[in-house]
Amino acid sequence: MTAVDEPIPTRVRIQTETLPTQLPARTREEFEIDAVRQAVFDIRDMSVHYGAKEALTRTTLKIYKNLVTAVIGPSGCGKSTFIRSLNRMNDSIPAFRLSGQVLYHGHDVYGPGVNRVEVRRRIGMVFQKPNPFPKSIYDNVAWAPRNLGLRSHLSERVERALRQAALWDEVKDRLKKSALGLSGGQQQRLCIARAIAVEPDVLLLDEPASALDPVSTAAIEDLILELKSRYTIVIVTHNMQQAARVGDRAAFFSLDLTENVGTLIEYESVETIFRNPHDQRTREYVTGQFG
Amino acid sequence: MGVTAPVARRPAHTKRASRTGDRIMRGLCAAAGIVVAITLIDLAYQLSHDASPAIDKFGVGFLFHEAWAPNFKIFGAADMIYGTVVSSAIALLIAAPLGVAIAVWLAMIAPRRVSAVVGPLVEMLAAVPSIIYGFWGVIVLAPFIQKIEPGLHSALGWIPLFGAPQTTGISMLAAAIVLTLMILPIQASLCRDLFLTVPPELKEGAEALGSTRWEVIRGIVIPSTLSGVSAATVLALGRALGEAIAVSLVIGDANGIHANLFLPGATLAERIANQFPSPVNPLHTASMFYCGVILLAICLLTSLLARKIAGRFDVERRYARAAMA
Amino acid sequence: MSGVDHTAALGGDTPLFDPTAPLTATGNLRRRMFVSRLVDGSAGIAALVAVALLGIVLYAVVSRGAKALSLEFVFTNPQGLTGGGIFNSLLGSFEVVMIGAVIAAPIGILTGLYLTEFAGRRSRTGRMLTVALDVLQGVPTIVTGLFIFGLLVIPLHQQSGIAGAVALAIVMLPLMARASQEVLLLVPASLREAADSLGVARWRAVLTVIVPAAAGGIITGVILATARAAGETAPMLICNSIFNPNTTQLNPLHGVPNVPMLIYTAYDLAVPDALTRLWGAAFVLLLLILIANVGARLLLARSRAKMGGGA
Numbered sequence: 001m002t003a004v005d006e007p008i009p010t011r012v013r014i015q016t017e018t019l020p021t022q023l024p025a026r027t028r029e030e031f032e033i034d035a036v037r038q039a040v041f042d043i044r045d046m047s048v049h050y051g052a053k054e055a056l057t058r059t060t061l062k063i064y065k066n067l068v069t070a071v072i073g074p075s076g077c078g079k080s081t082f083i084r085s086l087n088r089m090n091d092s093i094p095a096f097r098l099s100g101q102v103l104y105h106g107h108d109v110y111g112p113g114v115n116r117v118e119v120r121r122r123i124g125m126v127f128q129k130p131n132p133f134p135k136s137i138y139d140n141v142a143w144a145p146r147n148l149g150l151r152s153h154l155s156e157r158v159e160r161a162l163r164q165a166a167l168w169d170e171v172k173d174r175l176k177k178s179a180l181g182l183s184g185g186q187q188q189r190l191c192i193a194r195a196i197a198v199e200p201d202v203l204l205l206d207e208p209a210s211a212l213d214p215v216s217t218a219a220i221e222d223l224i225l226e227l228k229s230r231y232t233i234v235i236v237t238h239n240m241q242q243a244a245r246v247g248d249r250a251a252f253f254s255l256d257l258t259e260n261v262g263t264l265i266e267y268e269s270v271e272t273i274f275r276n277p278h279d280q281r282t283r284e285y286v287t288g289q290f291g
Numbered sequence: 292m293g294v295t296a297p298v299a300r301r302p303a304h305t306k307r308a309s310r311t312g313d314r315i316m317r318g319l320c321a322a323a324g325i326v327v328a329i330t331l332i333d334l335a336y337q338l339s340h341d342a343s344p345a346i347d348k349f350g351v352g353f354l355f356h357e358a359w360a361p362n363f364k365i366f367g368a369a370d371m372i373y374g375t376v377v378s379s380a381i382a383l384l385i386a387a388p389l390g391v392a393i394a395v396w397l398a399m400i401a402p403r404r405v406s407a408v409v410g411p412l413v414e415m416l417a418a419v420p421s422i423i424y425g426f427w428g429v430i431v432l433a434p435f436i437q438k439i440e441p442g443l444h445s446a447l448g449w450i451p452l453f454g455a456p457q458t459t460g461i462s463m464l465a466a467a468i469v470l471t472l473m474i475l476p477i478q479a480s481l482c483r484d485l486f487l488t489v490p491p492e493l494k495e496g497a498e499a500l501g502s503t504r505w506e507v508i509r510g511i512v513i514p515s516t517l518s519g520v521s522a523a524t525v526l527a528l529g530r531a532l533g534e535a536i537a538v539s540l541v542i543g544d545a546n547g548i549h550a551n552l553f554l555p556g557a558t559l560a561e562r563i564a565n566q567f568p569s570p571v572n573p574l575h576t577a578s579m580f581y582c583g584v585i586l587l588a589i590c591l592l593t594s595l596l597a598r599k600i601a602g603r604f605d606v607e608r609r610y611a612r613a614a615m616a
Numbered sequence: 617m618s619g620v621d622h623t624a625a626l627g628g629d630t631p632l633f634d635p636t637a638p639l640t641a642t643g644n645l646r647r648r649m650f651v652s653r654l655v656d657g658s659a660g661i662a663a664l665v666a667v668a669l670l671g672i673v674l675y676a677v678v679s680r681g682a683k684a685l686s687l688e689f690v691f692t693n694p695q696g697l698t699g700g701g702i703f704n705s706l707l708g709s710f711e712v713v714m715i716g717a718v719i720a721a722p723i724g725i726l727t728g729l730y731l732t733e734f735a736g737r738r739s740r741t742g743r744m745l746t747v748a749l750d751v752l753q754g755v756p757t758i759v760t761g762l763f764i765f766g767l768l769v770i771p772l773h774q775q776s777g778i779a780g781a782v783a784l785a786i787v788m789l790p791l792m793a794r795a796s797q798e799v800l801l802l803v804p805a806s807l808r809e810a811a812d813s814l815g816v817a818r819w820r821a822v823l824t825v826i827v828p829a830a831a832g833g834i835i836t837g838v839i840l841a842t843a844r845a846a847g848e849t850a851p852m853l854i855c856n857s858i859f860n861p862n863t864t865q866l867n868p869l870h871g872v873p874n875v876p877m878l879i880y881t882a883y884d885l886a887v888p889d890a891l892t893r894l895w896g897a898a899f900v901l902l903l904l905i906l907i908a909n910v911g912a913r914l915l916l917a918r919s920r921a922k923m924g925g926g927a
Contacts, residue, residue, distance in 0.1 A: 121501025320730035420847025533756025594754035611794035
């Protein structure tokens with residue numbers, strides 16, 4: 001175990017003001033990930049095209065169980081495309097085409113005979129802009145479990161989801177009121193509660209806090225750290241501090257300037273990405289020199 | 292006291308001119324609005340005025356009197372009110388769910404390219420003039436009904452609706468079917484419009500929870516557009532209630548209240564169409580104006596009801612578009 | 617998902633499902649997928665029924681009407697019960713419909729303008745006017761005919777083209793007003809704000825910026841409403857049904873022959889060959905309405921593209 005305040009290697013000049021002043025204490029062992037962690041997603045050579053235009057090119061990485069994987073990078077470089085491809089939310093976009101493999105526990109998500117509904121049941125998603133249903137708070141959370149047949153102990157399920165989403169205390173007295181009356185931060189926590197009420201295997205979060213104020217953002221970041229023990233989480237964020245705070249591993253995407261297509265530049269642990277990135281472009285991004 | 296004046300400052304005389312111009316334009320537009328209001332008011336007044344001989348003579352009892360004998364100056368609207376209600380109710384019972392189903396298909400299920408072709412086709416059904424539906428009814432539908440009447444009677448004769456077969460297909464049933472055809476496209480395109488207003492984020496959110504398409508439709512799309520769909524149904528009903536020409540060709544303009552759908556009947560609108568051009572006496576004319584008054588009242592109520600239940604949807608505006616196709 | 621205890625996993629460690637299982641529909645999902653596919657199929661059938669109905673009606677008109685169609689049919693007047701064509705009716709319909717449109721269009725457009733530019737969302741006059749429009753829209757066309765009968769036919773002691781035209785105008789009015797309103801609402805607020813910030817007078821902005829931007833849609837609405845009025849039989853039946861069916865007559869102060877009445881009365885004759893003329897007329901009517909519809913749609917698409925790209 002190396003100490004938190006080990007001196008930064010001098011060959012790398014990083015402007016320390018742009019980094020969080022102290023990375024949260026974590027186990028710092030250099031572990032052989034594959035031997036220790038289960039790979040939930042094994043993405044091999046994935047490329048995404050919208051018609052003739054290539055949006056994401058030849059991406060290969062593994063997402064590990066019960067870790068928070070942050071997807072960072074400048075806007076327009078395919079982060080949303082990437083994450084939405086994991087649970088087939090891009091299918092409804094016309095001319096969407098994916099090549100390569102997205103293996104979820106060994107099964108190709110885009111394979112023949114795969115049921116999209118089952119994919120999304122296991123791999124949930126929370127979107128950038130809160131999208132609560134025009135129903136009561138209770139019904140928002142209870143709706144999907146009801147569909148799934150999880151009708152017994154439904155109230156307990158709703159309460160537990162709301163508690164896990166750190167929303168229960170604020171709404172317990174008005175569960176029957178419309179969800180549209182909640183504030184933005186509350187609505188987003190409701191969307192998270194909705195997603196975890198069905199207890200998926202994976203949670204995909206597409207910039208969940210970018211439309212929220214700092215207080216709500218902090219609440220959601222805390223939430224993510226708590227949820228990590230139960231779920232595998234992939235979070236897209238343009239906020240590097242957020243990535244460093246909640247993430248265990250980080251995938252840095254950027255635009256390949258010659259081809260104008262999104263590319264995975266580097267995928268390492270958060271410590272490596274932020275303190276000691278291998279790629280020059282990563283270094284430039286995390287130190288704020290571009291993007 | 293600066294050397295340069297702000298850009299937006301204009302000399303006084305053009306300001307006055309623009310104020311006058313504004314006033315003139317506003318006045319013209321308001322005048323148009325006033326014309327609309329006056330037309331409506333005059334319509335109600337004129338109709339009641341022309342119906343007054345009948346109203347004075349029969350009073351409210353006209354609505355419940357089941358007799359129409361122009362030569363004897365005996366008039367009552369009960370038959371026609373019954374016919375109006377029955378024919379429109381049957382049409383609505385068929386067209387409303389069918390229209391919603393079509394709208395669901397167009398808005399949520401059909402591939403984009405197919406929906407882009409079939410959608411306008413359905414809309415164009417609404418542009419077909421009623422007289423063409425009427426003639427199709429007489430020449431194609433009525434003979435067809437006459438052919439299947441015996442079969443229907445033997446299979447379903449225990450229901451009073453399917454009573455003894457008649458010699459022609461001119462019947463309440465024919466009118467109901469023609470009305471169904473006429474209001475179906477309106478219902479379908481109105482509801483499709485409404486379903487398409489559901490924000491995609493909402494549908495995505497529902498899908499991301501592992502829901503089937505039907506669950507998204509049932510749980511999200513329809514509940515959030517319910518007030519609009521209900522208003523659309525009421526508007527379609529209003530259209531059926533007021534239809535004169537198509538019904539006049541296939542219903543037979545006969546007196547009497549019967550359960551048997553194979554028998555001819557009458558509605559308020561079609562009686563006017565059938566008998567107004569050749570009245571037997573002035574009371575006859577006044578009685579038909581009275582029918583017009585009743586019809587106006589009914590349609591006024593449906594319009595206001597539709598407005599009330601439409602909630603945040605401007606269904607009437609969409610209805611105008613659907614009606615023109 | 618058989619064997620899964622749905623009451624478990626409330627805080628427990630056993631997941632509700634086995635994440636490593638294949639991504640196929642099992643158990644509960646099989647049933648739900650079946651229901652969903654059933655709905656897909658039923659709705660598709662419903663749509664098929666609608667298209668089939670359209671096909672049946674259109675086929676009836678086209679198959680019977682096409683054989684009557686010829687240049688002679690369009691451009692000669694009727695001769696007797698079965699011969700000749702429908703020229704006088706076409707001309708008469710055109711005249712009556714145009715007079716109606718000329719009356720209705722300015723009032724309708726100005727009303728739409730009032731609703732969007734001068735009466736705010738909340739204003740009482742705006743709402744009352746909208747109610748009036750909605751009610752007017754819901755008035756059955758035969759009742760409108762009765763109204764004009766009392767207003768124009770009785771005082772003038774005769775049915776006339778002008779009475780028919782006014783009745784049609786009332787039918788067209790709410791449609792044109794609503795269509796104009798809809799298009800004017802689509803004009804981006806940025807255009808209005810830009811005109812305002814430049815200090816341009818309201819009326820000038822409306823005339824030179826807003827109306828031109830909405831012109832395509834307004835014209836489309838006018839065309840569609842006019843096309844719809846061309847097929848309206850009830851107002852003609854009540855107000856404009858007495859005329860010599862065999863001659864061209866364009867004096868609007870008397871009855872003017874028109875296509876709806878041609879069709880409606882031709883049926884009364886119950887002479888089989890007369891039916892051919894009837895179907896021919898119906899076909900022509902349908903064709904004209906179809907052309908107007910398609911044309912209006914194209915116009916609307918073009919103007920929408922202009923407004924979307926221009927602003």
